Amino acid sequence: MFKKILLATTGSTASFGAARVAFDMAKRYGSEVTIFHVLGVPTKAYSQIVNDVRTGEEVEVDDDYRSWVEEEIKTTYAKQLEGLDNVRIVLTTGAPSREILREARSMDADLIVMGASSGDSSRFQRGYPGSTLQKVAKAARCPVLTVHRESASYWGGFSNILFGTDFSKQALSAFKFALRTARELDCDLTIFHALDISGKVLDQNEIEENLIAARARIRETYVPLMGDFKNYDIEVWEGSPYVEIVKLAREKHVDLVVMAHHTRELDPEKARIGSTVEQVIVRANCPVVSVSKPDKV
Structure with missing residues (x-):
């Protein structure tokens, strides 16, 4: 039933637990996983200059930058990706919640997997989920699986x-x-x-x-x-x-x-x-x- 999983990741430690669960599900249930990362929010319409979603710094999104980010993702999840063939990486720019929802509709995702915060978890630790999760969970047409605590990602499948x-x-x-x-x-x-x-x-x-x-x-x-x-x-x-x-x-x-x-x-x-x-x-x-x-x- 989990044929297509959309893993929305920032590449930060806040999304490591969600990634572990998504990759484990793919191995157990033969799912196709799309690793989806929003590079940043354009400073102007259709501009190649974006504000990085993690650091807030302005970066120019060209082919070299995209290649570097893709390689970083492969390196970050190298161990989890071992033995998985049905994985693709999608990079884009824009408002994170809107782009996640757009990709989920485009690929007809059965499940969206994401962390509860984008990186700075101090606010979330006080009991408030990140704004991206709020917006995605509200509008997603498929269920949204969230992993916040690292301990929540160490499991042995669904039983x-x-x-x-x-x-x-x-x-x-x-x-x-x-x-x-x-x-x-x-x-x-x-x-x-x-x-x-x-x-x-x-x-x-x-x-x-x-x-x-x-x-x-x-x-x-x-x-x-x-x-x-x-x-x-x-x-x-x-x-x-x-x-x-x-x-x-x-x-x-x-x-x-x-x-x-x-x-x-x-x-x-x-x-x-x-x-x-x-x-x-x-x-x-x-x-x-x-x-x-x-x-x-």
Whole structure:
């Protein structure tokens, strides 16, 4: 199902984890990988002088510069590229998010893989994803897999998937992706809902009643869609949603967390990536997939 993977990379250490996962997927699942790098943003329309996306310095993009960058990419990922034949490198200039989305549409990508920040991760470490990820995750027609923490990239393929739901309309598309992945790759699937009690004082009986109702809702909403798929489990906990998702993922040694890009009933073109997804990306010890649109699920 991951026939075409678009790896959006800056070449900085911030994207090393994402690259490791993308190349590992290519070897395990026979995927075609496009290594996509935006050289910089033109200082003027159609100008060869661009502001480098990493350093902010002005550079002239000519054939020699492109050749040098391509060679740098091959050197950076030399070990991961060993044994991979179905890999191509694409270099371009422009606004990074727009060019990533354009290339994903052009190649009909099944998955976009990227790091959570472009290089300076200090802002992201405080809990805010980079603007490029925000824009790509919002508009991408295919799921977007994000790897932020280096530890999240050391894994052995997909065998245990956690799908986090708030029962929103958007969550249904994310569930379809999680189920399809679990079915095709023979994975275990955990359907999870966290009853949000953060900042609330609730009677314990009320909490337990809500937990029972949530479990019943999962069975009514998702189980009928699974057909003969039996490798699933249902978990419902109370607490702060992102904390409980990360906690459960660690306890069950989850390989992949799947969530909707946003939760409220909003126009996907206007919705910002949800705060719960942001925090899960920051803290999870495995890759996190956000699904915004139903096109490729």
